[in-house]
Amino acid sequence: MRRPGQERSLSDRLAAWFTEQGATLVEADILLPAETLLDLYGEDIRARAYVTLDPLRGEMMLRPDFTVPVVQQHMADGADPATYAYSGPVFRKQTHAGDRPSEYHQAGIEIFRRDQPEQSDARVFALIAQVLADHGLMVRPVTGDIGILMAAVRGLATTERRKQALLRHIWRPRRFRALLDRFSGRAPLPEARAQLLHRLAQGTPAALIAQAGTFTGLRSESEIAARVQALTEDAQTPPLNAPEAALLYDLLSLQAPSRAALLHLRGIAPMLPAIIPAVDRFATRLDALELQGIDVEALPFEASHGRSTLEYYDGFVFSFHASDPGLPPVASGGRYDALTAVLGQGRSIPAVGGVIRAGVMARLMESQT
Amino acid sequence: MIKIGVPSKGRLMEKTFDWFGARGVTLRLSGAEREYAGKVDGIDGVELVLLSAGEIPRELAAGRIHLGVTGSDLVREKLADWPSQVAELAPLGFGHADLIIAVPVAWIDVDTLDDLDAAAAAFRRTHGFRLRIATKYHRLVRDFLTTHGVADYQLVDSQGATEGTVKNLTAEAIADITSSGETLRANHLKVLSDAAIHSSQAVLFLSHKAEWTAQSSATLDALATKLHITVPKT
Numbered sequence: 277m278r279r280p281g282q283e284r285s286l287s288d289r290l291a292a293w294f295t296e297q298g299a300t301l302v303e304a305d306i307l308l309p310a311e312t313l314l315d316l317y318g319e320d321i322r323a324r325a326y327v328t329l330d331p332l333r334g335e336m337m338l339r340p341d342f343t344v345p346v347v348q349q350h351m352a353d354g355a356d357p358a359t360y361a362y363s364g365p366v367f368r369k370q371t372h373a374g375d376r377p378s379e380y381h382q383a384g385i386e387i388f389r390r391d392q393p394e395q396s397d398a399r400v401f402a403l404i405a406q407v408l409a410d411h412g413l414m415v416r417p418v419t420g421d422i423g424i425l426m427a428a429v430r431g432l433a434t435t436e437r438r439k440q441a442l443l444r445h446i447w448r449p450r451r452f453r454a455l456l457d458r459f460s461g462r463a464p465l466p467e468a469r470a471q472l473l474h475r476l477a478q479g480t481p482a483a484l485i486a487q488a489g490t491f492t493g494l495r496s497e498s499e500i501a502a503r504v505q506a507l508t509e510d511a512q513t514p515p516l517n518a519p520e521a522a523l524l525y526d527l528l529s530l531q532a533p534s535r536a537a538l539l540h541l542r543g544i545a546p547m548l549p550a551i552i553p554a555v556d557r558f559a560t561r562l563d564a565l566e567l568q569g570i571d572v573e574a575l576p577f578e579a580s581h582g583r584s585t586l587e588y589y590d591g592f593v594f595s596f597h598a599s600d601p602g603l604p605p606v607a608s609g610g611r612y613d614a615l616t617a618v619l620g621q622g623r624s625i626p627a628v629g630g631v632i633r634a635g636v637m638a639r640l641m642e643s644q645t
Numbered sequence: 646m647i648k649i650g651v652p653s654k655g656r657l658m659e660k661t662f663d664w665f666g667a668r669g670v671t672l673r674l675s676g677a678e679r680e681y682a683g684k685v686d687g688i689d690g691v692e693l694v695l696l697s698a699g700e701i702p703r704e705l706a707a708g709r710i711h712l713g714v715t716g717s718d719l720v721r722e723k724l725a726d727w728p729s730q731v732a733e734l735a736p737l738g739f740g741h742a743d744l745i746i747a748v749p750v751a752w753i754d755v756d757t758l759d760d761l762d763a764a765a766a767a768f769r770r771t772h773g774f775r776l777r778i779a780t781k782y783h784r785l786v787r788d789f790l791t792t793h794g795v796a797d798y799q800l801v802d803s804q805g806a807t808e809g810t811v812k813n814l815t816a817e818a819i820a821d822i823t824s825s826g827e828t829l830r831a832n833h834l835k836v837l838s839d840a841a842i843h844s845s846q847a848v849l850f851l852s853h854k855a856e857w858t859a860q861s862s863a864t865l866d867a868l869a870t871k872l873h874i875t876v877p878k879t
Contacts, residue, residue: 323788448794450794451795464755464865469757472756488751490751490833491833492812493814493817494814499768500754503764503767544864
């Protein structure tokens with residue numbers, strides 16, 4: 277049974293508690309320009325966010341989360357460093373019939389700070405863990421670190437183009453996997469690609485384009501030729517060397533308690549030295565979490581955690597789950613340094629934050645008493 | 646009384662009449678030539694409602710008709726989480742068409758979704774906006790591209806003459822229904838080899854929301870027996 281009044285007051289109390297811990301309470305618009313969100317997330321966001329039309333301002337979206345407006349506010353006139361708290365409704369279309377609400381309250385905290393990022397990571401995680409525990413909730417945390425995966429990709433001994441292709445799809449596990457399978461030689465070259473390469477051996481791209489038929493569309497002949505050139509170069513690129521590819525597959529599937537995960541990562545780091553700085557940050561974060569009273573021996577770590585569309589995390593990620601797998605996470609969050617650069621128009625600041633779903637929390641409190 | 650919605654004109658209507666007729670249930674138009682009124686013979690308690698094929702999914706979802714014949718593509722496009730709203734009773738074996746993605750034939754570098762995705766990334770860098778795909782099947786196309794992890798595209802609405810949008814520079818690619826591919830070829834477009842989004846045909850659907858009394862359920866069972874189909878237990 278969902279009680280909107282109860283959900284709102286709990287959400288407001290959580291935000292008030294965050295302000296007692298030093299955060300500044302901020303408000304955000306509910307109606308946001310759709311263009312910003314579409315540029316950020318692409319067409320996928322239309323399936324999740326409500327779009328409406330303003331006669332003067334064009335397409336607008338009902339706030340799907342607070343992060344984007346809070347980052348924009350901070351980039352416009354925020355103090356440095358700053359910690360913010362907020363509470364209010366967010367709106368998400370649900371694609372399946374069921375009892376998941378499409379309007380619900382989130383209470384959140386965001387830290388914008390340049391020095392000691394791991395301390396901020398640990399603080400956000402620990403504050404949320406503490407407030408959930410203070411309310412008597414039995415929830416299971418899961419953590420991850422997309423920064424390690426990104427560092428591993430950047431460190432691959434292959435072309436910049438292949439690395440960029442993998443990084444672009446770090447949040448889309450299926451396409452990432454398809455690219456990795458192809459770059460490592462596990463998946464064969466598509467038939468049409470092989471034929472194209474064969475025909476290119478006999479004729480120029482311009483000749484092949486002319487042969488293909490009448491030219492239509494905005495994508496120009498030079499754009500097509502540029503990609504053909506890229507494909508030709510890529511065909512001459514050797515596959516990822518087998519040990520390196522194996523390490524990356526191993527990394528994608530790594531799931532272990534945090535200290536054990538660190539030990540494992542330390543073990544593979546000499547073979548994948550590019551991840552050493554990211555693994556060092558992971559170690560620093562575990563120490564910071566331990567100082568905050570978190571049991572890092574048991575804290576679950578999954579290297580692929582947080583890799584889902586409509587996310588923008590590029591470092592530490594976490595979520596807290598109820599035992600009922602049908603419920604969404606009670607709380608989730610992570611680090612999103614790159615997002616501040618995208619929204620900051622040339623400026624950026626390291627940032628980490630997390631939200632609590634007050635409605636899910638209220639439901640759990642009810643069922644546990 | 647159960648109501649069955651059938652497309653009100655053209656080949657879809659005729660083929661639907663034929664399909665039911667071959668199984669001993671005669672659907673026919675009654676009244677004046679242009680009047681949308683129908684009769685059902687061969688079974689009692691079934692009323693024929695003639696509707697536009699495009700409106701049948703909505704009428705099924707609302708429960709205003711108990712059964713309906715329409716394209717499987719239309720149900721998937723127009724109804725969110727369609728299996729929770731309607732059930733497929735029988736594919737009717739006609740009205741075949743495929744929802745595909747097509748790009749200009751001149752794109753010699755693009756044959757798969759992988760290529761489309763890479764071309765979209767480069768296109769966005771060059772032109773400053775996301776590669777446009779014209780379609781009227783927004784839900785189906787977006788879900789498909791999300792599932793396959795394609796990024797940096799946008800859907801632009803096109804309710805007709807979609808194949809012309811590329812030539813008119815209002816889209817770079819299209820996603821549309823095709824049966825023979827002739828219109829695509831005439832407009833210098835080719836189909837991606839791994840982007841068969843949905844293979845559509847006419848299907849007899851059941852509405853979960855319609856009122857299923859003991860009497861209407863009994864009528865449905867009698868109809869199902871005549872048509873040699875099984876009704877899923879709900």
